[in-house]
Amino acid sequence: MLETRVVEECLDGVVIREVLFDGRIGATFIKSLEKLGTLEYFPHFPKPFFRVRKSGKYIIKGVEGNETCQIFYIDSSEEIQQLIYRTFQTV
Amino acid sequence: MIYFNNAATSYPKPEGTAAAMGQCLALPPSNLYREDVTQKSVITVCREKIAGLFHFSDPSRVIFCSGSTEALNMAINGLVRPGSRVVTTTREHNAVLRPLSYLCLAGGVHVDTVRCPPPGILDGRRFENALTRETGLAVVNHISNVTGAEADIGAIYSLCEARGIPLIVDASQSAGAIAVDFSSMPLAALAFTGHKALLGPKGVGGLIVGRELDLRIWKSGGTGIRSDLELMPDAWPIKYEAGTLNEPGIAGLAHSLDGILARGLSSIGKQKIDLTRHLVEELEKFDGVTVYSERPERNSSGIVCFNIDHWPAADIGYVLKDAFDIRVRTGLHCAPLMHRELGTFPEGAIRVSFSAANHHGEVDTFLQALKTITGQT
Numbered sequence: 508m509l510e511t512r513v514v515e516e517c518l519d520g521v522v523i524r525e526v527l528f529d530g531r532i533g534a535t536f537i538k539s540l541e542k543l544g545t546l547e548y549f550p551h552f553p554k555p556f557f558r559v560r561k562s563g564k565y566i567i568k569g570v571e572g573n574e575t576c577q578i579f580y581i582d583s584s585e586e587i588q589q590l591i592y593r594t595f596q597t598v
Numbered sequence: 599m600i601y602f603n604n605a606a607t608s609y610p611k612p613e614g615t616a617a618a619m620g621q622c623l624a625l626p627p628s629n630l631y632r633e634d635v636t637q638k639s640v641i642t643v644c645r646e647k648i649a650g651l652f653h654f655s656d657p658s659r660v661i662f663c664s665g666s667t668e669a670l671n672m673a674i675n676g677l678v679r680p681g682s683r684v685v686t687t688t689r690e691h692n693a694v695l696r697p698l699s700y701l702c703l704a705g706g707v708h709v710d711t712v713r714c715p716p717p718g719i720l721d722g723r724r725f726e727n728a729l730t731r732e733t734g735l736a737v738v739n740h741i742s743n744v745t746g747a748e749a750d751i752g753a754i755y756s757l758c759e760a761r762g763i764p765l766i767v768d769a770s771q772s773a774g775a776i777a778v779d780f781s782s783m784p785l786a787a788l789a790f791t792g793h794k795a796l797l798g799p800k801g802v803g804g805l806i807v808g809r810e811l812d813l814r815i816w817k818s819g820g821t822g823i824r825s826d827l828e829l830m831p832d833a834w835p836i837k838y839e840a841g842t843l844n845e846p847g848i849a850g851l852a853h854s855l856d857g858i859l860a861r862g863l864s865s866i867g868k869q870k871i872d873l874t875r876h877l878v879e880e881l882e883k884f885d886g887v888t889v890y891s892e893r894p895e896r897n898s899s900g901i902v903c904f905n906i907d908h909w910p911a912a913d914i915g916y917v918l919k920d921a922f923d924i925r926v927r928t929g930l931h932c933a934p935l936m937h938r939e940l941g942t943f944p945e946g947a948i949r950v951s952f953s954a955a956n957h958h959g960e961v962d963t964f965l966q967a968l969k970t971i972t973g974q975t
Contacts, residue, residue, distance in 0.1 A: 549921075551970065552921040552970060554921040555921070556916075556917050568913060569920075570920040570921050579912070
């Protein structure tokens with residue numbers, strides 16, 4: 508993981524961060540995100556899409572082959588952010 | 599890439615628009631107000647074209663600025679009377695709502711907001727009921743940027759005129775989409791932007807001010823002429839155009855206007871209605887799709903707003919962009935009160951907005967993408 512930046516969206520009360528990785532997102536990485544919540548994976552899209560939901564906490568979404576994904580924080584506490592970043596770095 | 603976000607910014611621009619801007623940049627800079635009488639500047643030419651587009655007889659009352667937001671700030675702050683009431687609607691964009699909120703915060707102005715039920719219907723009787731003896735200004739959106747619903751501006755103007763109330767029309771979505779006849783509205787100001795249906799570049803737009811209206815100066819500064827004066831020169835349009843105009847942008851807009859005028863608004867509108875009808879008819883065959891926008895036959899601006907059960911609008915926008923290379927706009931579209939009316943606040947909705955450059959094949963590709971996403975075949 509290289510860096511994160513805040514994404515401005517037309518949404519109320521949600522903090523969105525985009526995460527830039529040092530490589531392309533692969534199927535193994537996506538599978539590992541099961542640790543963070545309910546994983547949905549759509550391999551039949553032209554570029555496979557994934558979404559991880561943790562109720563009341565966050566939604567992570569991205570596309571296989573991209574170098575970035577987005578995290579929608581419903582709870583943007585430091586604890587939650589660190590949990591996600593730690594998981595990303597161990598994959 | 600399929601681009602369906604034309605209500606935000608139109609793309610692609612007409613052939614030659616970029617070249618017109620480049621040509622302007624390549625020429626030595628000139629001073630608009632010290633114009634050579636034998637050769638009109640591109641700014642004057644564009645002013646005349648804009649006046650022509652809106653059937654307005656006095657090009658000197660076409661004020662250029664950066665776009666609708668600046669134009670609306672200029673109009674609202676230039677016309678509002680301290681201690682008065684301002685009537686507006688739930689259809690409005692934040693370019694209207696936020697300046698009015700600041701006036702309320704500063705004190706001395708009260709805003710009455712007329713409810714507009716789905717798909718954003720501005721009922722004349724409801725609007726009339728909101729007008730009181732204290733009403734000093736009305737601000738109304740011509741076409742909703744969320745649903746494409748059109749307000750009957752002629753009727754709204756008549757209600758205001760009968761009471762001597764100035765009316766500001768936000769024509770951000772209607773300019774270049776439908777015919778707007780401004781010739782018989784001396785008590786109105788109309789804000790437009792160049793980068794949407796007028797097919798021009800970002801950073802250029804303006805305000806047309808009715809011949810019986812005089813705005814308080816909201817922005818002052820250098821004009822390049824009459825530098826001896828303490829205040830702005832008392833002449834149109836210069837007294838409202840302090841600072842440096844976006845000449846390359848205006849040159850691009852002038853070129854884009856030629857294409858619109860050559861093709862005709864009616865032909866452009868018919869194409870958007872056709873695309874809208876095709877999209878809505880097919881969307882209604884989906885399970886779990888709710889369409890919020892104006893009916894296709896009344897939707898010349900080509901704006902279709904909808905949601906899909908179990909798929910947040912933001913996710914659809916993300917997937918369409920990153921997995922299918924299709925651009926739409928999701929969220930609240932800077933119109934939070936309209937989304938409250940639709941019951942889509944705070945998540946918002948998916949908005950598809952067409953330009954005349956779009957075609958049926960793109961709509962079919964888009965529909966196929968939605969089928970793939972939702973698992974409906």
